[in-house]
Amino acid sequence: MLYHNPRGISCAKCHGENAKGKIIAKYYITKNNKKILKKIIAPNISNITFEKLKKTLFPKKDILTIMPKYSYLTENEVEAIYLYLKSKGKK
């Protein structure tokens, strides 16, 4: 439930139903008169470590990333998401 509705934008929207990651957006830039395709990708998170998950959800620095902050999630909720992601990683 938390993966789909973490009291904020759903993780599944960016990382996909199975947490295997997906392309969020595609755009072109022009360099030396050449059109180059760029992609914004939400990575596969089905094999992430608990530490990495926590660091990503509670970033220390106030830097701007595409990945939103979820600093309001409790320790138990992060653990629940972690266990859910692990179950996806096994498939």
Ligand code: HEC
């Ligand atoms: C708006 C799209 C978006 C949403 C919503 C989102 N993410 Fe992300 N996430 C990203 C992107 C893009 C990255 C890659 C790093 C970056 O560019 O910020 C990322 C990175 C991560 C990483 C680090 C992966 C790595 O290998 O470094 C984890 C873990 C993660 N997200 C978990 C989650 C969880 C759990 C949720 C829901 C609570 C969530 N994300 C919601 C877009 C999103």
